[in-house]
Structures are given as C-alpha cells and as structure tokens.
C-alpha cells in the first residue's frame with residue numbers, strides 16, 4: 001500500500017462535514033479554521049447517512065433546549081477532577097513519608113491524570129468544551145501540564161486519527177512499530193504470538209515514552225508516522241517549551257527538592273504507568289477489537305488512493321462502543337465508551353453522548369450500517385485480548 005505524505009491534514013467534524021465525499025468520491029476536506037489542504041486519501045460514497053444523522057441530532061438539541069457545549073456539568077466536573085489531581089499531587093509532595101502511603105497516592109495521581117486527559121483536555125482539544133475558543137484552548141493546555149504537547153496532539157489525534165481511524169499506514173494510533181501487530185495489514189513477527197500478554201504491560205510505558213521521547217522526536221523530525229507536519233512556531237513553540245518546563249518541574253524538579261531522586265523517579269514511573277495503561281486500554285477497546293473493521297484504500301487509476309465508503313460510515317465501521325449502561329465508567333472516561341458518537345460528533349460535549357447514542361444506533365439500523373457495542377467493560381477487555389491473540393497468530397498463506 002502506498003503511504004500518505006500530506007501537508008496540512010484535514011480536521012473533519014460534524015460542522016464541516018458537508019464538503020466531504022461527494023457521491024463521485026471527489027469531495028474535499030477543507031477545514032475553515034485551520035486552512036487545511038485536501039487529504040490525499042479520500043472517501044467515497046453517498047453522504048446521505050451523515051446528513052440524516054446531523055438533522056436528527058440538531059433536532060434533539062432544539063427539542064431539549066440543551067446546549068452542545070458550555071454545559072454547567074462540565075465546569076463542575078473540571079473543578080472536581082482538577083481538585084482530585086492537585087490534592088493527590090500535594091499529598092504526595094508534603095504528606096507521604098512512607099511507601100505504603102505514597103504508592104497508593106501515586107496510583108490515584110495516575111488515575112487523575114487519565115481523567116484530565118479523557119475529560120478536560122480531550123473535549124477542549126476537540127473544541128467540544130465551549131463555544132469560546134479561548135476556553136477550549138485553555139482546557140486543551142492541561143495536556144501540556146500532564147507532559148504531552150497539545151500542539152502535537154492536535155495533529156496526531158484530531159487531524160490524523162479522527163480522519164483515518166484503523167487505516168494502516170495512516171492512523172498512527174494503530175502503529176506500535178515492531179512491538180505489536182494491531183491490524184491485519186501489518187507484518188507479523190514470531191514474538192507477536194505473545195502480544196496478548198505483554199502488550200498490556202507495554203501500554204504502561206506509552207505515557208513515559210510520550211513525555212520523554214515522542215514529542216521531541218516528532219517535532220525534530222517534522223513528522224508523525226508517515227504524515228508530514230509543520231513544526232511549532234511562534235506562540236505554539238512558546239507553549240510547547242513552557243509546557244515541557246512546567247511538566248518537568250512538577251514531575252521531577254520540585255519533588256527532588258524535598259525527596260531523594262530515586263523516590264521521585266519511582267513515584268513518577270508508577271503514576272505515569274497507571275495513566276499509560278488506563279489511557280491506552282480505553283482507546284484500544286474502541287478500535288482494536290474483533291468487532292471493528294480495518295479497511296484498506298483501493299487504488300483507482302487516474303484518481304489515486306481512496307476508501308470505498310463514506311467517511312461517516314467508515315467511522316462507525318471502525319469503532320465500537322462499550323459498557324453503555326455504566327454511568328460511573330462513562331463519567332471517568334469522558335464518554336469515550338461512546339466512541340462511535342465521539343467519532344461522528346467530536347465537536348459536541350461528551351456528556352451528550354449517551355443520549356445521542358440512541359439516535360445514532362437507530363439511524364445506523366435504518367441505513368443498514370453495522371453498529372457495534374460491547375455490553376460491559378469486561379467483555380470489551382476480553383474482545384481486545386482476543387484481537388491481540390488473533391493478530392499474533394501465524395498468517396496463513398493466501399490470507400492477510
């Protein structure tokens with residue numbers, strides 16, 4: 001398969017969707033507020049499904065009088081999660097002289113970091129938090145506080161993953177290099193037969209790698225996977241550097257003034273490990289499971305590479321919801337157990353996803369689009385495990 005090496009990638013959302021994927025497949029994906037260039041990889045097919053869906057979702061908001069963004073619950077939730085993070089950080093810093101206190105506090109801190117990512121940063125980064133862009137920006141900056149770059153995330157997650165979920169060579173989220181095989185199109189190595197066991201452990205190191213290597217490496221290279229991206233400049237560069245300074249001060253500098261360096265490294269490692277496992281697993285349950293599809297583009301003579309479905313249908317086919325009735329889990333993961341709804345309407349605040357899921361499922365059934373949801377969190381975890389085992393098996397000759 002040929003690789004995509006685009007310039008500025010599109011950010012596709014429910015509000016700019018109408019320019020996408022004409023029935024002839026010649027649509028463009030310009031995003032008004034980013035000056036995005038059209039993607040090299042285009043989608044095909046009719047957009048009737050998403051048009052109808054958007055109509056129904058808009059009617060829901062008119063009927064209920066609810067606001068898509070700036071929901072009071074989100075401001076309360078933000079204050080709660082930030083208080084959770086700050087209190088566990090300060091307790092670790094000043095009130096945890098013994099390991100039996102600092103170890104559970106590090107786990108609690110790691111969970112609060114994941115909660116900030118799922119809820120505050122994710123909604124802010126998707127511009128789903130508020131109608132005011134400065135509020136969205138402020139919320140997205142919580143990622144810089146947590147050790148990741150909001151600038152790089154915008155490219156990696158918003159532009160790349162949300163445009164091309166589960167397309168090997170385009171979606172960097174399913175690229176674990178030689179360490180794992182997450183898609184049928186990827187090369188299988190002998191040790192992948194054990195990935196159903198060892199990948200869960202490696203997920204824990206994803207945050208640490210992100211903090212210490214990935215952002216710097218990708219900015220230096222000017223690429224995320226196969227996608228060329230512009231390096232941060234001006235204000236973006238200032239935020240990138242300031243974010244790293246604040247994070248390294250909070251994670252290492254300040255704690256080392258009060259505690260031995262080896263204790264600080266251990267607590268950092270544990271908190272980052274917990275956040276890494278939790279963040280990775282929640283995202284993997286939505287895409288890297290047997291119920292999700294991994295379509296490949298086809299090459300059309302004179303046109304180039306393109307997907308055979310409409311963009312919105314692609315989002316549904318490559319994504320799976322889970323534990324839709326679990327309100328506590330939904331609160332913690334920022335509605336990301338409703339990833340189908342998130343992928344279709346990522347500019348709508350996540351607190352609306354449970355209500356929207358009924359409309360989405362109904363519309364999918366009417367249009368003959370397969371809608372997949374795992375009943376519980378445990379069954380979703382089992383499904384991810386089975387997928388890893390399946391992808392780790394020797395590839396049959398003539399198969400993938």
Ligand SMILES: [Zn+2]
Pocket residue numbers: 122126157162342346
């Ligand atoms: Zn997202």
